[in-house]
Amino acid sequence: MSKSIEASLFSRHLPAPSIGGTRISNPGHIHLSYGFPATDLLPVQELQAAAGNALQRERSDALHYTGAIGPGRVRDWVLNRVKKVGIEASAANFLPVFGAIQGIDLTSRILLTAGDEVWVERPTFFNALQSFRAAGASIRSFPVDEEGLRVDELEAALLAAVAAGEALPKLVYIMPNYHNPTGATLSTPRRQQLAKLAVDYNFFILEDDAYVELNISGESRPAVYTFAPERVIYVSTFSKTLGPGLRLGWIIASTEAIGYLATLSLGSQLNPFTQEIVGELLEEYDFDEQVNRLTDRYREQRDLMIGELEAALGSDIEVNVPDGGFFIWVKFGESINVNDFYQLAITKGVSFVAGNAFFHDGQGSNYLRLCFSYCSMEQIARGVRALADSYYESVQSEHWTG
């Protein structure tokens, strides 16, 4: 018998490695690819104090599987906070998770078996695609415009599937606020219509609301969850407000779904130590003030990035102005492939994420995603100019050699 590892031993549903960030360690490099919050706005001092306080007193319980009082504090804080988007839920509807991505992955696992249909936005978040691929799902995508997912196209596809006797989706995955990567926000009528379709056609909506707090415009809309609480699994996180390194997010869903999700968390209350610290922090912390600091900064950086893009690339690109979140989605002409100047951009000291990472079928190579939250004003200005230089050089060399 063979002593070598046979690839077939590994599951056939394994996704390809993730293609999110760049791994360039040159300290001068400008990571417009990173989807990170602004480092200097993370509440480091406050978390330090909270860690000390949480571990003082009678709190060695903080180190057990279930934690002491932190998990209840975080839960109650979240259940109160989500009222801002109209969500009324109780403790039995809540599950803490290791960041929104684990919420997506657990949802994927309680609902999907190989071959099931998952319908997503086009483009969409690549790590969600990875999770659906790992479940062996059959993925289909529907376009996003300036009002978010084209719910009318999704409805037409449902009707067509029923008429043709084809499989309906078990799950529809959406990012309704400040969508990654397009920045689009789903309009309220479309939210209502999508929720109605979920009820009528018996599918779940996975509402990924990771960016909801990063509301630059000030205008907010009710969560899709509010229109069909039994049909929506709502996921969010502290990653965009307190820091992704905490790995602390949550799911709000029906008690039945929460029961399944909790079972798959396999007996460990999730992240109790971190919950003790964050629970302590939230006790006294002015979270609204933190959110204001973030949105004030991001508004300024978003506007600068758009101004620089328009100045440097003008009519060669199309961009929208997102109402919040982290990202600008840049569209080049149909004949452009951004991968052609990806390496050149890196040599010029800037990185972006090529658009095809966000399409389940590898399309989208005339798009790229830039993040305006992480880099400084100076870096954004310099980074966009380096990006434009790479593009022009690439187009010219095409022209000369083509």
Place this chain on the structure above:
Amino acid sequence: MSKSIEASLFSRHLPAPSIGGTRISNPGHIHLSYGFPATDLLPVQELQAAAGNALQRERSDALHYTGAIGPGRVRDWVLNRVKKVGIEASAANFLPVFGAIQGIDLTSRILLTAGDEVWVERPTFFNALQSFRAAGASIRSFPVDEEGLRVDELEAALLAAVAAGEALPKLVYIMPNYHNPTGATLSTPRRQQLAKLAVDYNFFILEDDAYVELNISGESRPAVYTFAPERVIYVSTFSKTLGPGLRLGWIIASTEAIGYLATLSLGSQLNPFTQEIVGELLEEYDFDEQVNRLTDRYREQRDLMIGELEAALGSDIEVNVPDGGFFIWVKFGESINVNDFYQLAITKGVSFVAGNAFFHDGQGSNYLRLCFSYCSMEQIARGVRALADSYYESVQSEHWTG
């Protein structure tokens, strides 16, 4: 169309809810069911100081997806520590996880598709069973005796499967040190033989070594990993030494397996904030001293529990003396069902885990698991006597009514 949730929307591979702990909140209750470390020996002050230090200086990076220096520190510390059990591995063989259970679950997911064979010990850890069930695996079990898994029986089954043209296991799951629940330790010859079988029959071994540090006897054996590094996925954790609430464990495996496992972690370096704190702690902490404190305490508590069990239940039970870990596995006569006195024991103020939780086929109801690490000497003595009272009352009432 129906507005009600159809159960069929959920995946058919969902496991039943976990049956690990009891949820009795009466403060006088004695939780001999909990598989927890001794609360007062967890390094609370030290973690508090480490949290402060880790967040000081230039460390807002600690709050990003990848963390700052903590992840490298933890990795290097672990890679050095595992040399104690003979493991020579490098950074490319290492992946941090949210506790050993996530290591088990990720392994399950990279290897298994529905219908695949997983062979386990009988009895075995219930949360591992849950993970294999969630993957839709077909589970088969092999007995454990005082030298651990009966590798000879497993070998005979492999031969028989080959002869009959039946499916071979893709994965064999074992707890070689201080097995949960039996406390048994796999002998070195059996370790070697099992590793050889993995190579010859082309399966992976999932070596769950969560309890390795809790070595009461002082005698240690080389990890199964050392005999077939390409065929073993080795999982361990800080849960039993620093605190389960940290949710920080690790996997050591081939670079190929680590690649798949890392991909399924979906783009987030795992638990960077906690790694910053633990990495800081390990920098100056006398970990050997911590382990000595734990094993000194547990030796005393183990011996007391065994003495009390023998005094109270005598020849009605069989127990072994584990060389380490958390657990005593108590065997009653074949005609006894421990579930018959489970509720009575709770009314008398003590809880245990019924043996059938540890059998994939629901067998084992004449066994129960007691944990000697978590409760105090006084609680252990009182708890065992309450347990014996419940048993005798139950047997007598059987006798009278039967």
